[in-house]
Amino acid sequence: MRRPIQQLPETLANQIAAGEVVDRPASVVKELTENALDAGASSLRLELTGAGLVNLILTDNGGGIPKDELPLAISRHATSKIASTEDLFNINTFGFRGEALPSIASVSRLKLTSRPEGQDEAWCINSQAELSPAAHPKGTRIEVADLFYATPARRKFLKSVRSEALAIEAVLKNLILAHPHVQITVLEDGAETWHVPAAQGDFFQSHATRLGPVLGDEFAKNALPVFAEKPALGMALHGFISGPTLHSGNATKQFLFVNGRPIKDRSLQAALKNAYGDKLPAGRHPMAVLFLTVPTDAVDVNVHPAKSEVRFHQPSELYGLVFAAVHQALSQTLRPVMQAPDNTPAFTHSQSPFTDLQEQQFSYAPNPITAPSFQPAYQPSFTAPIPTAPSYNPDFQLPPQKLLKGDEEQAQPQAEHPLGAALGQVANTYIVAENNHGALVVVDQHAAHERLVYENLKSQFTEGRIAAQHLLLPVIVSCTPAEAQLLLAHAEELQKFGLELESYSPSAVAITAIPQLLGHADPVPLVRDLTQDLQSLTPRTTLNSRLEHVLATIACHHSIRAHRRLSLAEQNALLRQMEATPASLTCNHGRPTVVSLSLAELEKLFARR
Ligand SMILES: Nc1ncnc2c1ncn2[C@@H]1O[C@H](COP(=O)(O)OP(=O)(O)OP(=O)(O)O)[C@@H](O)[C@H]1O
Ligand SMILES: [Mg+2]
Structure with a gap:
């Protein structure tokens, strides 16, 4: 039986x-x-009761709604924010659809009380559009009781009170991060759960105050400021990112805003992740709070009823902006996070243990509360640019510099050497040095050397191919037939890395050449590790990350191990090579390779300050 078409109530x-x-x-x-x-x-x-399901009250001190507009406020398709099609493509308010209040009113018991600016009486309207006089200061109070009582089916789909509370928390975090000039107080079941006062200052100063409450103190203290713009396109990016030593197991600590609106965008998330490249350990995610500003006519926010997705007119320009800004910030600031002993205050940017290093030849991060200077050098390609490693000798032959003549001379810290002069080794694993600002520098020799070898291989690879050294006698590696097949299937690819393999028997391959950098190292463990790497790579692994995997494996095999005694000259040679390779300040796994305590910090530890 067909029903006649009729207008819905x-x-x-x-x-x-x-x-x-x-x-x-x-x-x-x-x-x-x-x-x-x-x-x-x-x-x-x-104010929330029962995760907002029992009662949800929001009070604001905004401009309010005049009495005669109250019925319209809860009517569908009624808005004060847009009036024409042209406005629809130039939206500079969060709302514009004229749907939220009538929707909420239709599924709950809603009461809206408002007193507009300059008027001395307040009025209240309820879900049934009944008006009554009320007492209220300037602003608006909206009370939503018994949410979804009118649509019990919807209520059934809700998750536990706990998960609804978590979803609310996610909304609040966005709000707190994006609006530092607004004071926000939240009470849940009568207890205050958030209170953030209005912050003062410019963009970086005010937003920095909101990082701690939302992302934790470690992020707040070590966050790197990010700034870039494309003035011709009216696009800018401001924000904060975690350094390579601070990361998260998932991407939930990434906050992205477009013109202040929280959004989800896979492409921009990928830009962020790709800018870190191999500076993060596999499977880890950066933390970030990024604010994009784009002309209102270059973004379509009318794509999704909840406005959580938007469409950009020039998505690749924005990808480039995010990638370049993050990459730039990271390349200037690769430095480890150092934890202070429990009983001393944690280091902050303004009292960073790296203060002395910062003044030296590395260009490090500016203080996060001042806007970083914008470097317009955009990377046109989206693959991580590889720092041009200076030529260096992996075998620690002394560089022909007069200051490296003898060990005694090494003890004198040189002004131009931020990592200072080596004093000796601890546990045959850590190099201890002093720079001429009196800072104590400690370097993890294995991690540092691994990074240096890796960067060197990477630059050899981009310049052509990695130099190979042919073996007089092939070295035979026995393996399973499947492993032999896998290795031989990648033989052509591995050749570019200086590793040449040939079939020997169904269950063995012959190594005929190895990367020159490996010197006399035994190539068998390397090939075994590479077999494992190749097994773990899926066909979807990008070319870049395959390359990084292979290089990292080779680098790891060549690097000087922990527990190896090094002469002072060797220690100093390593420090000089690190200075020439800024990316060496973290190892391939994102861990720090160097930590430092300034003289001031040392004095503080000994209560001399
Ligand atoms: N807290 C408030 N203070 C002042 N005016 C308000 C407030 N809340 C709503 N209004 C007014 O009521 C109107 C309707 O609000 P509603 O949220 O339903 O629609 P909208 O914000 O215009 O669009 P959207 O559905 O996209 O949110 C708004 O356009 C605004 O004029
Ligand atoms: Mg609205």
């Missing part, structure tokens, strides 16, 4: 819209807080 139409706009308490929090921000509020107070 307004409440039903609103409930259908609510299915897209408000699917859980967290989306109510998002819609209401965005309305308050659009109304120019500088203070928000959110």
Whole structure:
């Protein structure tokens, strides 16, 4: 039996819209807080009971709604934010669809009380559009009780109170990060869970105050500021990223905003991740808070009812902007995070243990609370540019410099050497040095050398191919037939790395050449490790990460091991090579290779300051 076509009742139409706009308490929090921000509020107070399912109240001190517009505020397709098609493509408010309040009102018991600027009375309207006088200071208070009572089916789809509370927390984190000039207070079941006062200062100063509450103190203290712009396109990127030694097991600590609006965008997330390249350990994710500014007509926000996805007119320009800015910040600031002993205050950027190093020839990160100087040198390609490693000798032959004449001379720290002069080794594993600012420098010899070899191989690889050394007698590696096949299938690829393999028998391969850098090292363990690497690479592994894997394996095999005694001359040679290769300040696994304590920090440790 066919039903006749008929207009849906307004409440039903609103409930259908609510299915897209408000699917859980967290989306109510998002819609209401965005309305308050659009109304120019500088203070928000959110009270939640039962993760907002029992009661959810938002009070703001924004511009308010006049009495005669209150019925419109809860009517569908009524908005004060846009008026024409042209406006739709130039949106500079969070809301514009005129759907949120009617949707919420259709699935809950809503009460909206508002007093506009300059008026001395407040009015209240409820879900049934009944008006009544009320008492309220300037601003708006919206109370949402019994959310989804009107659509019990929706209520059934909700997760536990705990997961709804977590989803609300995710919305609040975005809000707190993006609006440092707004005071935000949140009470959950009567207890205050967030209170962030309004911050002062410029972009970096004000936003820096919100990093700790949301991402933790370690990120806040060590975050690297990021800034880049493409003025001709009206695009800019401001933000903060974690250094290579601080990372997370998933991407939930990455916050991306476009014109202040929190969004999800796979391509920009990939730009961020790719800019770290091999500076992060495999499977780890950077932490970041990035704010993109783009002209309002270059982004379409009307793609998704909840506005969490947007479409860009020039996505590749934005990819380039994010990649270049992050890459630039990292290449200037590769330096380890150092933990202070428990009883001393943790180092902050302003009292960084690297202060003395920073003044030297490396260009390190600027203090995060001042805007970093913008370097317009964009990398046109999206593959990580490889730092041109200076020519260096992996076997620690002394560089022909007069200051490396003898061990005694080494003890004198040289002004131009930020890593200083070696004093000796600890546990035959760590090189201890002093620079001429009195800073104590400690280097992990294996990790540092591994990074140096890796960078050297990488530059050889990009310049052509890695120099091979042919073996007089092939070395035979026995393996399973499957492993032999796998190795031989990659023989052509491995040849570019200076490793030549031939079939020997079904269960053995012959190594006929090895990378020159390996010297007299036994190539068998290298080939065994490479077999494992090749097994773990899926066909979807990008070329770049295959390359990084293979180089890292070779580098690891060649590097001087921990527990090896080095002469002072060898120690100094390593320090000089590290200075010439800024990327060597972290090892291939993202761990620091060098840590340092300034004289001031040392004095503090001994209570001399
Ligand atoms: N807290 C508030 N303070 C002042 N005015 C408000 C507030 N909340 C809502 N309004 C007014 O009510 C109108 C309707 O709000 P609603 O959220 O339903 O739609 P919108 O914000 O215009 O668009 P969207 O559906 O995209 O959020 C807004 O356009 C605004 O004028
Ligand atoms: Mg709105």
